[in-house]
Every structure is written in structure tokens, then in C-alpha cells.
Amino acid sequence: MTVNEMLPLAVIASSLLPGMVIFALPEARVGLRSVLNLLGAMSKLVFVILLLEGVARGEVYGFRHTVLPGLDLVFKADALALLFVTLSTVLWLFTTIYAIGYLEGSPHRSRFFGFFSLCVTATVGLAMAGNLFTFFVFYELLTLSTFPLVVHRGTPQAMRGGTVYLAYTLAGGALLLTGIVWLHGLMGQVDFVHGGSVAALGPQATAQIKVVFLLLIAGVGVKAALVPLHGWLPQAMVAPAPVSALLHAVAVVKAGAFGIVRIVYEVYGVEYAQSLGLLKPLAIAAAVTIVWGSLRALTQDDLKKRLAYSTVSQVSYIALGVALFGPVGTIGGLAHLVHQGIMKITLFFAAGNYAETLGVHKVSELDGAGRRMPLTSAAFTIAAFGMIGVAPTAGYVSKWYLGEGALAAGMDWVVAVLWTSSLLNAAYFLPILYRLWFRPPPAAWPAEHIPARGWRETGWLLLAPPLITAAAVLVTGLFAEAGWSPLAWAKLIAAREYLQ
Amino acid sequence: MLMLAFDGLLVLALLWSAWRCLASTDLSRAVVMFIVFGLLMALAWARLDAPDIALAEAAIGAGLTGALLLDALGALRSRREGRDAPRETP
Amino acid sequence: MTEAWLEPAAWLIILPLAWASVAFLAGPGRGARLAILALVAQLGLALELAADLTQRGARMHAVGGWGAPLGIDLMADGLSAVMLLLTQAVALPIAVYAQAYFAETHHRHAATWFWPLAGFLLAAMNALFLSADLFNLYVTLELLGLAAVGLVAVGGGTAQITAALRYLLVSLLASGGYLLGVALLYGAYGTVSMTTLAPLAVGQTPLAVWIAAGLMLVGLLAKTALLPFHFWLPPAHGGAPAPVSALLSALVVKASFYLVLRLALGPFAMMTGTAAGLIGVLGASAILWGAWQALRAQRLKQLVAWSTVAQLGYLFLIFPLLAADGLALQAGALQVVAHGLAKAALFAAAGVLMRATGRDTVEGLAGVAGRVPLTLFAFGLAGVSIMGLPPSAGFLAKWLLIDAALKQGQWGWIVVIIVGSLLAAGYIFRVLRQAFLLAPEDSHFQPVPRRLEWVAFVLAAASVLLGLRGAELVALLGVGS
Amino acid sequence: MGETHRRTRIPAVTHASLIASLGWPLALMLALWPARTRRLAQGLAPLAPLPALWVAAVLSGDAVLELPSVLLGTRLGLDATGRLFLLFTALTWLAAGLYARAYLAHEARRSVFWAFSLATQAGNLGVCLAQDLASFYSFYALMTFAAYGLVVHTRSAEAWRAGRIYLVMAVLGELTLVAGLMMTAYAAGGTQVADIQVSTPSPLAVGLVTAGLGVKVGLPLLHLWLPLAHPVAPVPASAVLSGVMLKAGLLGWLRFLPLGYAAYPEIGATLLLLGLIAMFYGVAVGLAQSDLKVVLAYSSVSQMGFMTLGVGAGLNAPGLWPVLLPAVGLYALHHALAKSALFLGAGVALKVGGRAWVLAGLALPALALAGVPFTGGWLAKSALKAGLIALPAPWADLLGVALPLAALGTTLLMSRLLWLAHRLPAQEAAQALTPPWLAWTAAGSLLPWGFMPAWPWPMDWTGFTLAAGPVFLGLVLAFLAWRWPLAAPAIPPGDLVVPVERLLQALVRARLRLNRRAAQGR
Amino acid sequence: MNRFTRGLAVAVGVALAATLVAALLELPAAAVYLPGAVAQHLAQSGVEHPVTAVLLNFRGWDTLLEVAVLLLALLTLLTLRGSEAPVAEVEAEPLLQGLARKALPLIILMAGYLFWAGAYRPGGAFQAGAVLAAGAVLLHLAGLLPAWAVPGRLLRLGLILGFLVFLAVAAGLLGQGALLQYPPALAGNLILLIEAGLTLSLGLVLAGLFLFVTGRQA
């Protein structure tokens, strides 16, 4: 086995193995568990950096293992995969730090961190999947490994959330499976290749191919929380904050969005999908989701639920970007994959900080929290502005490219969608900011757990991650055109997708 | 021809005894009918040039099975309830 | 080639018979260590046989040196090798499990003759998988049936005895039908050797043979608990002690299924079309009905047993899909193996959960996630295979099944498969969900031997990881077909 | 995108100055956060605009800073328009800052004010320097959102209400602007101002940009926030809000509308019409006000109408733009200076009462606004008029009548202002506020002369009469109104916002009732 | 079981029987004729009686497994009765006792004959074992032989001996090329050995089916 084959596996193993060991660890081994966690996260980061460097040089990384005749488990670490892998890896590191602080002293931590590692394993595996089958394998693994995290608290509410989550995702998985097998039956192994391979089937299979597309998109659309398949996401918010932060804001929904990207670009091929007229419905679905999610977010008082509906809305930007036929929209969508991740994770970190530090879970209880926790609130503010799309944040950049892409694709109405969405984003984020900064704090917080010490308004493990990610929101937006930015990477991918 | 008539009668007897065995309302009579049936079967085996089976049928089918049935009949007739509470495996 | 006296196929039957006898000789409750030791050897033999077959193709072993049709042939091909491997692979861990399980005073009475019974059971299955003679198969079926009934009865409670009796009666009725079928076939062709019979039956099929086929298949379906003959299974499998349930659900029902498959591929190859479709419909109904019942079951083991009813249904979906491409056959074999491992794991885990909570209800599981996490993980892993989620072997089975259905344009089955998987997810997660609940204040948990937990885990992990090695299994299956 | 631009060798000092002009206010703002540096930062805060002033006044003309990796390719620099705007912006902020130091001497939440003020200032200055759309929008957004803190600074009920309305309108405006900019950039194929000014975006894009920025400018119907927000802010904040921040919108028009390159007759006509309406509407509603600062705010609506006319004319007749651009610039300068002086003065009047010297100090910029000859207003109006009368048929005549009438209105409004100030009861003696105000008033009256374009207006009596006549007539009317007061209808500040607000409230209440009913039904 | 299902079962049974009868009446002759093969190979089987030859040589494998079936039934019965001691003895019946005492030697003799005769003519281990078992049952009924409790080591050995011998022979002959492949020279003796073991064990097992169960309540 060559290095180029092993490196993708190493990326997967670097979270899988620590996770397995952690499962077996007794509850009390906090130190060892933390070391294992961080070691895994760090080593994954190192592997990913090696991959990034290699891919930028044009190296090809991949691995293939035959499961059944004509059915291979394929990994490939191409530029697109690495976009997602890097995002997950970096955010996993921060979230792990955050989770160590967040869950300090709570029960069942071995289980939590075990499944947490498994989730990340699933996410990177999914990102590096080289064919539909492999994608599906990790797609389902992701479902399974997130369930214990959703129900982690063991309350009836958590159970309800978990049940809804499962019902949606498993049903989605079933649709996806049907689509995959169908396609498999039509053309054998469906590897992800630039420009897609379905076009080779020729015109007589068009009707079937369209149905398969519907199945596949509906399947991944559940995780991507496309309306009306989004019902699980707000329910899954009963999970602990780090879970909501990394998984539901980033990993799981992104898995769906990422699936859409792969299916459109590398299974169907964007030109072919366009010629079949499949992109416009997708764009419409994404647009509806964008607006609907925002509308629902408006009326939520529970902070995490509001953020969840916001996720519903924001993730569809990615699908929208994909559906905009042309490189600019693609760049916007792919950049948003990263941008939304860092913005939303910041928001969830902050929400978790309010909950963990002050016992505040509701928007209406946030009055004056900015004075008590200025750093957290500053991070929240930056991310919220990012969500609205205010320059110079990351959100602005992705929205800009989406808008330009829409115009280039002749879908001017998308600009109106973006406008509406931004307006609604402002309508549900600005009141929060207003409460944070401009309302007087209450006499006492609902349940203040962590006292402020000097400028440290909460535990440093809780404080550092949101600050770093908030800084990233600014930096990725501000230096969007720099060579190392997510946007630049997205441009690289778009160039490869559209030039080949 | 005579043998065929005998065979016919034997077959009828077999069917009849089997029917009685299953249909009679009295269980002990049923068991007795079964033993009769077994013996008739032994005859039938003999008619089929199968003396080995006839022997086995007489000894095992009618004899041993009959004894088992009679013994079980006695046991099942006694309407004593179980001494111990039924054991359950959790 | 090994010496003749080292023939693994023969030893796979002799060995369990021998250790069963020795265990009997050794006295009540004895024989565990011997059994485990022997099972290690059996697993080795099965592997050896599989390796040998892959290298040199299928082979016959003429018992007594006569050969069919006068004598009895043992036949080892890919399908039998797969079944043999599965049997030994499940039996070994379950034996380890049983040793620890019955060591508890609470269960000791059940263990008196467990080991000889288990030995005969395994011997019966191995003999069945190797036999190519219809009457010999009848004897192995009876041997298997009585051993299984005996194992069901070892629990000793009213429920178990009732279940055993019902199981026995069904089994006897079924083998009666089978025997009559054999009688008719012998009358029609003058032989009971499958290899001799197959070309004859295909060449000329009088009405009596059709009836024989019907009788035999119906009998076997009843033994496999295909809907509507499933009624005996949930009490029998749900009521027996955990290791017994594991053996029964994982292996015993597969034996009669194997026979159905053998017959359908061999002497009764003429039964296609409507008959196969009918079996498929029954399978589909079993999938749905079994899963539905599992969703409603109050008791944990009952739930797992109903799950068996449902999962067996998948096996019968392959009959309408059997085709030259072999996809459906592969699907069936994979499902047998996947379900075997997974169901053994589920029952093993259920045994642990019951012991930990002290009762056999789904509701009583609240809070066990914190107490026996490994077991729960095992339950979940096995569930993955049962639900047919990747990368488990169960997934590969369902994949192939869907693939086969698509290839033949029989869409209906796909819907059934998918819905069945979702229902399976429903009942598996019903358990997991309950386990993750906060433990009620008044609950107390008993400690459980670690070995029980690990066995469940190993079995479950095997059923999932096998999904990565499906190619090997399929290659083995291809030997001699 | 940046390739098309002239790359010139620019000394490091230029880069440093450009960065400092924006970085210095931001650095001061951040320095307010730690308790250790807070006092120092507060002390230096009034001087925050100095680097910008240096850039505007001293730096050579082609000062450009290109940062291709920042945002969508950032280009900061100065052109003639930018320099003018930067100059009066920096100056006004300087004056307001010095004024604020005295104004806030006893204020507890000083540092909060300074923080928002510095952020707003950085945005405002940045807008002047931005030569590409992304950085312009970034600074513009920074300014808009930070100014919210200034609007609600007093935390009074009116302030919250004004803040809310300000924010809603601002967000609507920004989003519309972004949508318009997207289309514009798409049409222009780049994000640089230089690209956009020579492109022909779709009328929709132009309309969106116009409307988005129009919120800031206070176009009629988009002005609703203005009369609410400007008065409730602390006086120095009002001065910059009304004085220079409105001009940021104007600058946006100048930057992102292809003025002088492409004709958009319909949009131009609409703007002309809206400008006209604004001129009179501001006056009419302003006259019905009884709060000094509200009157001034409506005056701003009215005055921005003049500049709108200029831009509208430019869109309508691109050929006129070379004449119009300096006039609009001059008008912006003049209004910035006069309006901020008036607001600062109003603040003094509210503190010390309607003393004579206060009234005199107020009268100077008030007369300038009215366009009395030899004031900055006169210069600006003359310059604008020179451009406007060259418009095609209906407009030239219409404006020929409307402009003097508008001057009459302005005079009336200013009289009303003075009258209201006069009625203020005398309170404290002169204050620390006074020196910065008076100095600024003086500077403001002189500065426009320095930016006078080529002599626009025949220096004959007709001209004087046309300029002074309306003023005189207005004064007479004002006198009459003083002697024989009419019962003017009382229009609440924010005029149309009141019914709109009621409607929205009713909708929200209905929605809540529905929710409650649904919850009960469950 | 409701009336409908009963009716259905009866109807299906009758229909099936009728069809089957019709099918049998028109069944053509079988293609394979095994009796010929049996006769042909009888000489090499080691016995002269064809049924015994089939039972213990040609299809000896069936017989081996069949013995296991018997053992299994016994095992299950043993499992069921658990470890409880037998209940009170049956009352002795003088008349039956006398009969039994007289019949016993006769029965043993008959069993011996049947066992011996099996090689040449009808008879064999099964019949002999059955006769032995019948004798034991008779003894029990006469009150001369108590019901059996948990089998001791010796009894266990007796019960399993025949099977073990059979199994050992089967396995031992693997070296010949296949299970139960008797060398022609040794075939007769080996079969005799097996039959001897089986007669003993089958007698005990069949008796056990009765004696382990009878007279007790569970």
C-alpha cells in the first residue's frame, strides 16, 4: 500500500481509533480521554495539511477495496473532498476543546466522546468517498453515530428529538439507497468523476435518470434539511451544544449539502444535469428552503432552535450555488460550505456559553448578556452579521458570489431570494444583538454556573473556541481573495469542475 | 384375488381403526384403538413383504408406544395440579 | 490434499456427535470446556474446508464408499461451506457465552443437559448442510428438530414447555409432510439422491412430484417459520434461555431455509413463476408483519424473536428473483450469514440486558446505557446489520436483493425491502432509545460477567465487519454452482 | 479585476496615511475596551479624524492603496470627489468630536458613546476612501450599524423607537443596495468604481442602487427614519448624522451610478421629481414641528432634495454631469458644514436658552442654507442651478420656478428654527460647548469659497434678486406668521411612519393572537 | 383454533388426498431400480439380509443419525424431569410379577435371537432392542424394576455405548476413504459389533423413554 493510498485512511483512522479507545475508557479518566481526543484531532489536522499540500501540487490520493464483485469502497481525497475534510477537521479540533469544557463533570462522557469521534470519522469518510456506495456507507454511519449524541441527555424531550431525527434521516437514507442501487443497476459502479458519468447512458434512459436524481437529491436533501425534509433539524437541537455546534450546524447538514454537490457535479455532471433541466427545480427547492427556514426562525424564542432554523435556511445556499449553472455560483456555494460552518459554529458556541455560564436558553432571557459576557457576545455579533451577509464577513463573500453566479446563470430572481433571506436574517438576528448589548441585564441570571474572573467571563475552554472561529469569520471574509482562503480553494475546485 | 380381497379388508380395517382412534370421544378407547391400529399395521407390513418392519411395528409401534401412551394417559388423567409454582426463566 | 481420514466435512459431523456423547457421559451440567475446545477445532475445520473448496472446487464424499443412488453422498460446495462456516462461527462464541451464562446458580438447572443437546444440534446442522440425500436429510431434520425442541424446553418453565410442545408438533407435522414428499419422490424415480434426482425431475415431472415438492416445501417453510407458519417461533425463541435463543434464531431456522434453497436450486428447479412468486409474497408479508409485531412487543426477547420472523422474510424474497446472474442467491447467502451473526449478537445482548435489569421488558431498559454500554453498543451494531445499514453484511444482502429486483424489473420487492428496513430501524431504535433514557430512581442493576458482554460485541462486530469482506463470501459461494 | 487600473508607484507614507486614517479611529475604539487604556483613548478620541484630515488636505492626488487579497479586491484612494467628501467629513467629525468632549463631560456612558462614534467615524471616512464596491459597502455597513449606538444613546423611549425604525430602514436600504451592486458589478464585470462608472447596468440595477442609497440620503418615503433618529441622538452625533452621514449615501450615488456615462431618463426623472418633492415636503412638515432638532432634521430632508436634483439631472442628461458634479459636491460640502453648525448650535441653545448671541450664531448657517448671497449656500445653489437649467424642456422651466420657491421655504423653516430657539428660556451661562461651535460656524461659513467651481452665475442684480428675493419674501412671511400666528397642524415627527407603524403593530398583534389561539386549540 | 380453520384443514386434507390418489394411480414406473443395486452389492456388505445391509451398510449413515435422534429424545426427557428423585414405587402386582419373572429369560433369549438373526433374515438390533425395552417395561409394570432417576455413570455409559461404538467405527473407517466404508473382509464383524452395541443401548434407551418418565409428575 502506497503512501498516497494510506493518507486518506490515516485521516479516517485518526478519529476512529481514538474513538474506539475512548469507548472503553472508564468515566473517570478525564485526562487520558482529553489527551486522546486532542491527539486525534491534531494528528488528523497534520494529515489533512499533508493532503492539502499534496493536492495543491496535483498529487492524487485514493484507495480502493472491493466489497462485493462490482462494488468497491473507494476513497479519494480530491480538492472538493478536502474542502469539507479541512472544515470538519479544524472545527473538530475547536469543538473538542469546547466540548471538554462544556461537559466538564457531566455523566457518560466516554460515550459522548466516543460517538463524537465516530461522527467525525463518518464525516471525513463521507467527504472522501469516491463513489456513491462509499458515500452512502458513511452517510448512514453518520446518522447512526449522531443518534446517541442527540439523545445524550436521556430526557424524554431528547428521546423525542432523537426519534424524529432518526425517522427523517433513515427514511432519507432509504431513498438514497434506492437511487444508488438503481443507478448501479443502470450503469454499474458509480464513481465520482469530474464532469459526471451518467451522460454516457444516452437518451433512452433519460426518464429513469430523472427519477434517480429525484431520489438521490431527496435522500441527501434530508440531511441538508431541504424543505420539506427539514423537520428533524430543530428537533435535534436538544443535543448538547457542542453537538449542535459541530454536527447539526456543520457535519450533518453539510454532509447532505456535500452530497448534492457530488451528485450534481460528479455523478451527473453539471452540464448534463442542466441539459436535463434538473438544476432549476433544485434551485427553486433551495430558494424555498432559504426563505422558509428564515421565516420559521423569526418566531423561535429558544435560541438554539432559532439557530437551527437559521441553519435550515443557510445550508440551502450551498444547494443553490450548485444549482446555479456556472462557475461563479459554484464558487459561492462551495465557499459557503466553509463560511456557513464557521459562522454557525460560532453562534452555537456562543449559545452554549450562555446556557452553560448563565443558564440562558431563550432569546427573551438574553437581555444584557453582552455586558456580562462581552467576548462571547462579540463573537456572536460577528457571526450574526456574517449570517446577515454584512461586509466584510465571510457571509457577505459567499452571498456575493451566489448573487453574481445567479446573474451569470440568468436566474435574476435568485437575487431577490438572497435579498429576502438577508432581510429575514437581519430580522431574527438583530433583535438578539439588541438584547445582548442594549438591554439592561436582569437582577439575576436563570442559573449562573460559572463565575466571571476578570476578563474571563466563562471557562477558557469555552471562551477560546468561539473567539477563534469568530476571528475566522472576519478573516475569511476580509481576506477572501487571498490565496489560502476557502474562497480561493472553491475557485480551484470550480475551475476543475468546469474546465474539464 | 383372495389376497387382494384380504388386502382390501385390511386396508379398510386400518382406516377404520385409525379413524376410531382419532374420533372416539373416550381417550382410553382411543389408545386401545391405536394399539389395534399398530397391530393391523404389522399385518400390513407382513403383506408388503417387510417382516423386519412388521416385527419392529409390533414391538415398537404397538408395544412400546402403546405402553407409553397408556402410561401417559394415566398421568394426564390425574388432575393433580403442579406442586410447585411454575418455574419461569427470566 | 489432506489424507482421507482428515476429511474436514466428515469430522464436522463426527466431532460434535462425539463431544455431545462425551458430555452426556460426563454427567449433568458438564461438557462446557470440551465443547468450546471442540468448537475451536470445528471452526478450523470449516475454514479448512472453505479454503479447500475455493482451491479445488466442490466435492462429494460417498459415505460407505457406495455412492448415490445406493449409498448416501455428502456434498460440500460453496453454499454448504458458507452455512458450515456460519454455524461454527456463531456456535463458538455462543458456547463461550453459554458457559458463563449457565455458571450462574440461577440458570444451573437449565444447564443439566444443555451441552449434549447443543452438540447434537450442531451435528444435525452440519450433517444437514453436507447431505445430498433426501432421506438422510429427513433424519437430520428430525435430529435438528428434536434437539431444538429439547433446547427450548431446557428453560423448564410453563411457557417454555408450551413453546417446545408447539414447536415439536409443528416440526413433526412439517417433517411428516417432508417424509411423504420423499416417499412420493422415491416412488416416482426410485432414488432419494439429489444429484441423481435433479436431472430426472427436470426431465419428467408427474403430478405426484409436484405434490411432493409442495409437501416438502410447505413442511420446510413451516420449519423456517415463514408467515403464516411463524406462530411457533416467537414463543419458542423468545422464551428460551438467551444462548439457546441465539442458536435457534441464528442457525436452526436457517437450516430448513438452506434446504428449501437446495431443493429449489436442485430437484425442484422446475418450480418457478407462480410458486416462487407466492413464496416471495409470503416473505414480504413476513417482513412487514414480523417487524410490525416487533414494534409492538412488550418483552425484549419477544421483540428480537419477531425480528427473526421479519428477517427470515428477506430470505424468501430471493426465490422470485433467482436468476442466472446469481445475485439473489448471493443476497440470500449474505442475509443468512448477516442475520445469523447479528441475531446471535442480539440475543446475547438481550440476555445481558435482562440480567442487568432483572426483567425481560423493553420498558425496563431505561438507563441501561450507562450500565452496560458495551452490550448496548453491541445491540446497536447488530441492529445496524438487521436494519441493513452499511457497512454491514446485512446491508450488502439488501443491496444485492434490490439490485436483483431492479435488474429484473420487479419493483414491488424493493418497496418491501426498504419499508422493512425502516420498520427494523423502528424496533431496534425503540430498544436503544429506551436504554438511553434516564434510569428511574428505584432501578437497580445487577453486575454482569464481562464475558457475556464481549461475546455479544464480537458477534455484532463480526456481522458489521463482514460487510467489508463480502467479496470473499461471494467467491466461496460461487464454488460448485 | 484590478488589472485594468493604473498602478503607480506610491510612497510608503501614502499607504501608511491611508491605513492610519481608517485604522486610527478603530484603534482608539478598541483601546476603549480595556479599563487601563480607556481614559487615554477617551482623551484622544476627538482627534480621531486627524489622519484622515491629513490625507484629505495634504496627500498628493493619486494616493492609492491596492489590497487585491482583501474582500473582493480592495482599492482605497482619493479622487477629487473623494477628497472633497473626505475633507468635510473629517472636519465635521473633528468639530463634533471636540464639541462632544465638552458635551459629554458629565456623561456616565461616555466610553460607549465614543466607541460607537469612533466606529461610525471609521466607516464614514472609509466610505470616502473606498474605490471599490466591496470595501465601500463594508465601510458603509460599519457606519450604518455603529450609528445605531449613537441613535439610541440616550436610552429613552423615543430613542428606542427611533433606533428601531432606523435599523429597519437601514437594513432594507443596505440589502437593496447590495442587490443593486451585485447587478451593477455583474454588468460592469468588476467591482472597482472605475469599472462601474463606465458601465451600463440594467435600469433595475440602477434603480436598486439608487433606492438603497436613497434610504441614507432620505429620499421621500425612504426618509421616515431621519426625522426620528437625528433629533434623539446626542447633539454631536446629530451633527454628523445629518451633516455628513447623509452624504455617504450621496457619495454612493456618485460612485456606483454611471453618471455622465449612460442615460437613464426614467430614473433620472424620478429622482428629479423626488428631489422636488423632498424640497417642499421637508419644509412643509418641518414647519409643523416644535422641536429644534426635528426642524433641522426636516430641513435636511429638504436640502438633500437639492442634491438629489443634481444626481437626477445627471442620470437624465449625462452631458450635464461635468457641470453638475462639482455643484453637487459643493452643495454637499456646504450643507455638511451648515447643518452640523446648526445642530451644534441647537445643542448650545437647548443648554443656555435663546440668548441673542446664540440666535446670531444660528442665523449665520441658517442664512447660508437659505442661500443668501455670498454665503456658501448661495455659491452651491448657484452652481447647481447652472447645471439644472440646462436640462431639457419641462425640467428647466419647472426648476426655474421651484428653486426660488424652495429657497423661500428654507427661509421660512429657518425662521421657524430661530423663532423656536428664541422662545427657549435662558438657563445656564455660556459653556464649554460654545467655543467649538462658534469656531465651526465661522469655519463653515468660509470654507465653501475655497471649493467654488468656475464662476457659475452672472454677477448681476437679477442674480442677486433671484437669490435674495425669496429669502426676503420668506422673512416677511415669517414676520407675518409671528405676528398673526396660524394654527399649524401638528404633524408628529416621522410623519408617515406613524400610520405605517400602527399598521405593523396591528399585524403583529393579530399574528400573536393567532398563535395563542392555535396554542389553545392544541 | 376456530371452526373456519378446522374446516379449511379438513377440506385441504381431503382435496390433497384425492389429488394424491389420482396422482399415484397414474404414476409411471421409476427410472432407478435400487433393489437390483442392493442385490448386486449384497455380497460385499458383510451381511446376507438385504434390509440389514441397507440399514447398516449402504445407508448406515441414516442409522447412525437415527440413534442420535433417540438419544436426543431421551436427553430432552431427562432435561424435563430435572434432578428430582422418582416418586413412590408403583404397587407390585403379584400376578404380573409372576408372569414377568417367567417371561424375562424368554424375552432376553428372544432379543438375542433377533439380534443374531438380523444378519441373515428379518430381525436386528432395533427389534432386539425393542424387545429388551419391552421386557424392562414389563418388569417395571410388575413392580420389579423401579423407575429410573438421574442416570448414574454406568447407566449413562450403557445408554450411549452403542452410539459411541457406531461413531467410532464410522470415524475409524474414514481412513478407508469415507465414513463407514467397511473393508469387505471386516464388514460382517464390524456390523456385528455395532449391532451388539446398539442392541444394548437401544434397549436401554427405549426403556429409558419409559422408565425415566413414568411414575412421576413432572
Next chain:
Amino acid sequence: MSTGLLYALSGVGLFMLGAVGVIVLAHLMRKVLAFNVMGSGAFLVLVGLAQRTGQPDPVPQAMVLTGIVVAVAATALALGLARALHARTGGVTLTQGEDGD
């Protein structure tokens, strides 16, 4: 019609009689009896059909011997179970409607 065939036909009748009996009869003893009748029927078919030409066939005869032993084992087992059930519940039938149904 040969003797073999005649007995084979009667075997069919016995088999069906027994099979229906096993299903229909409630009392466990009767079920056992019916099972034995059924088995005998099958044996008759096996031997009778093979010998319908009139020639004795040792192969099915040996099979039937095996079958008889199996049947007696099953009978003993069924009776043992029935007795155990009776001892525990006093019942002599399989009550319906338990978990399974």
C-alpha cells in the same frame, strides 16, 4: 392394482387423516396419536409405492425402520412434554392466544 399400490393409497388416506388430526384435534394425546397415524401413512406410501411392481425393495423398508424409531422417539418426547405441561398447569391442550399469536 398391485398390493403395494393399494397400501400406498391407504397410506395416503392415513397420512391425511393423521395430518388433519394433528392440526384439528385439541387434546395433546390425540395430537400424538394423530401424528403416529400420519407417520404410518407416510411409511405405507414409501414402501407401498416403491413396491407397486410387486418386488420387495429393501431400501424403503430400511428407511421405514429408521422412521419408526424416529417416530417413537418423537412420541416419547411429545408425551413427556405433555406430561410436564400437565404437571405444571393441569392442562392437556395448547392454549392459544399467548405471546405468539
